[in-house]
Amino acid sequence: MAMADTRRPVIQVKDLYKVYRVGDTRVRALNGVDFEIYKGEFCSIVGTSGSGKSTLLNMLAGLEKPTKGEIVIAGEHIEKKNENQLVRFRREHIGFIFQSFNLMATMTALENVALPLTFQGVQKERRLKKAGELLDLVGLKKYKKHRPTQMSGGQQQRVGVARALVVNPEIIFADEPTGNLDSNTSEEVMRLMQKVVREQNQTLVMVTHDNHLASFADRIFHIMDGKIVQIEDNRAHRSGDNREMSDGGRI
């Protein structure tokens, strides 16, 4: 029923290159990448260490400039923006989930989730209300007043997920979001992200080197030596679905 909506590309990457110079040698971290990601998709990027996953993600999020190529997110060319414009673009369109959670140590879970709204200049009651709703969504109703040091890794990453969602972004990026968690907790967080993508019709791009975790996604991009070697459609047999088949209703 939402076919047209799901086929709208949120990200278009064309002929993307990133070359690092180290001394005299050149490292081609990205060597000609093309792909599109659509609204409501959960995509994972997998590959061995050093294959260029993080480089790709950083470039998509506007944290690094590409050497060559185009990145269009929500109709805007990322590669043409200066740093100020990039910051503003991220503030309005992008959510980010970090491997090491990166919560503000002095702030409570609630304040941490509200932080991106603070940067947007949203007034206090409104942003705390929104943050509260998201903490409810990620199942941390009772942890709103907890500081990062008073929470487990899994709980902290849930806060991270809530924080990425709070600005209602066009797209969410996550670089090894479960890299600092044990396998059980990792699966929990993956299911949470799955659920969020589905219920909120969010778009999520996740980097991981773990094939099992990658299989939670709708599509899996295999990357090797800076090139996408295979894009695997995983919708039929993705992990975590067995439990939630009944409420699916999606393709």
Next chain:
Amino acid sequence: MRILDLLRMSLGSLLKRKFRTVLTVLGVMIGTASIVVMISLGLGINRAQMENIERFGGLTTIEVWEGRKTNTRTSGVSAVSVIGSASSSSSSSASRDNVMRLDDEVVETLKEIPYVENAYPLLRFDAIAKYGIYEGDLSLVGIPQEGLAQQHIEIGEGHLPESSDELEFFYGNEVALNFYNPKTYEYPYWSTGEAVVDPYKDTLFIIFDREAYINSQHDGKVLPPKKYIIKTAGVEKANEEGRWSTNGYQVFCNLDALVTTLKRIFRNKVIPGQPSTSGGKPYKKIYYSTINVNVDDVEHVMEVQEQIKALGYEASSNIEWIESTRQEMANTQAMLGGIGAVSLLVAAIGITNTMMMSIYERTKEIGVMKVLGCDMRNIQALFLIEAAYIGFLGGVAGLGLSYAISSVVNRVLAAGGESTVTSYIPLWLAGAALIFAVIIGMVAGFFPSRRAMKLSPLAAIRNE
């Protein structure tokens, strides 16, 4: 970001590192306090000196007295020419003996000089007062009514002389203390601390003709001169502890009344202190001792003074004194301020250092903020505000310390008897110091804040 959120976040990160913040604030506090105390001392000295000058006749009054016509030409020729001109022109005030005397015409001439508000003459006359076995010297000062009001006289009892017909005396507060016994040369006040006479209550006998009186004292055959009883209008207020009055030794009276009285007493004789003709006869008019000229503004005093001197009269004012005092004060204040400035500079470096350290520690945090979309200008603002907070807290603490030091200094100075030199902190100084401390903080924080702004968001991604 909203201003309130910026302020709140900056304060939060400042309070997170309490110990370091306190140390940095301490530096600013000492810097601010030293500058404020230095300036307040300078201001105190300044004020005391200005008060002194005020008591010595104000800043805009020029005192004019008679001049001597000097000529750079050879004396013989000049003498002849001056004598000639003096006798030929009656309007010239230069008399036969080459002295530029002060009379009513001169007063009018001086009034004509630009910037002069008014001018009035003073006539000084020395008399003797007798009370029982004691006598005292009276320095009479005859002043017109309008001049009397300008003498900064604090009335203790009675009132200032008011009548221009009847001679009334107004006694300075130290006149009574200097009565002595002429036989033994004892000053009762010096030995007992009590004045022997109260001019307001007791009746004094005034002798105007001192020469005749002294002659009669030495030669029994000469009759003593006539004594007069002069009505007392009032007496000056007693001095406060540690203070003294410039009017203390003087006896004020109305100029016209004094002139009339003197003319009556010395009928057909030369009034002591007045010039005489070559034949030893008195002039018809009275020559004054000095003329006080009031100038409209301090800035014009020098100019007017020069013009008066050019007319051939002697003139002096407090302006030269003020100039040298000002110079001296500027030097002292520059030196004192310099000491303060150096300590504030050290404090500023302390702030920069603290901010740099905090930025290195928070590289990752800043990166995360940038990834989450915090505006670059907001990041700079966060650090600038943090530095400004340090400046502000240091400024407030420094002001507190300054007021404490100031009160201690004042207490010490008061105990040492120098009650006029005080350190005082006017409100503008407190305000300026606070603003200055904040500005210092922000200047010191500017470089670190730019640094923070330019940090790479990639720092957030790296896992150390």
